[in-house]
Amino acid sequence: MDYGAPIGYRLAIQYPEQIETLIVQNGNAYEEGLGDFWKPMRAFWQNKTLENTDRVRQALASKGTKWYYITGARNPENLSPDIWTLDQALLDRPGNIDIQLALKYDYQSNVRLYPQWQAYLRQYQPPTLIVWGKNDQGFLVEGAYAYKRDLKNLEFHLFDTGHFALEEEGDAIADHIRRFLTTHVVENTKLTTSNK
Template sequence: MTTYRTVSIDGLDIFYREAGSRNNPTILLLHGFPTSSHMFRNLIPALADKFHLVAPDYPGYGNSSMPTVNEFDYTFDNLAEIVEKFIAAIALKKYSLYVMDYGAPIGYRIAAKYPERVQSLIVQNGNAYEEGLREFWEPIKAYWQERSPENAEKLKYLVTLEATKWQYTNGVRNLEAISPDTWTMDQHFLDRPGNDEIQLALLYSYGTNPLLYPQWQEYFRNYQPPTLIVWGKNDYIFPADGAYPYQRDLKDVEFHLLDTGHFALEEDGDAIANYIDQFLTSRLQSIPV
């Protein structure tokens, strides 16, 4: 059974979902934009018989606190620091990291800092290579270069209902398989007063991530975490161009391109759960049969 909990980190309420026995290997699930731990609502119970699963909401997302941009500096460094303190607060010692979208730069900061804690990586449309930043990112790159009102205006469409729905439906095989609860839930949180400013701040901060790609790639090469790639190949935001380069730096890679879009769990959640089960069972010890 999934439980829904909150822990205080630096005065912020950090909401998280948790399921499975702590005696089993832990998977720390790090969500993307513009969603929350809600994206893992089906994956968690699918794996809870063999694994301990934990999925936090970042500040500004889901059911966690949403301080304003004047009260909290929304950068990927700070989100990673909050997640790092969250890991300490709930006493996780070792874990596999499931990273998706924004979860990748958050998770990789932590993995590079504490490589001995990371037992494996599960990468679903999470970028760590320049090849993965293509057409979608051009107006965002312009914003990195010049943080002007004009460049910001070009990005405001990303918090609209139309854009949120598009993230879930673009590139999928079967539109009827995608629940409207997904974009409705995300949009509810995006529409809170001040959240648009939070998202703009993080879009700007994303420009710090490519500068760290060499460091993260060095972590891959030096520590060689076993890595499962389950990537929606029709994703326009993080296309498959960003999936292939992992194979340059990692020796133990299981690689799956799925015929779906950005939020691959919505259409291929059962397949991803099976891949994770088989992969971790073959790589980690002390998993119940």
């Protein structure tokens, strides 16, 4: 999901033989998954001016943090304010804003790797579960659909929620993960054991 997906894909292309399955929850690997939300970020990547940096910094303020949790949520009034309040408390730690800005600036390196990640998916065909909040404004639903181009063994589920899909659909997503892993990891374990 989110920042974790690029870490996972970097590991997958480095150690492809060690990947049994992928579970992707609003973790983008395709340009079409990056919409208008990314315009200030792209400007920041191209020209790290004070103005462009300030636009990205504003997204890290409490209004931006709350926006990302509630935008696209089916019932935002049911979300606990604790989730964005805790995130903001962590974001507001001394020195953290500079770390966040460095991470945001470096995120462009992930976008440049998208073609390699897609090539990995096409070549290795790991069984993959996609569980995606279809109302996500950061990683658009088009990014979820794009996986269908490259993967043959794909289980695909969209949810009527936003980026933090687990906040509204945690039980349903957990059920899908449980079934998916039972099917694919148990099958692989049986195959490995019977081949010994």
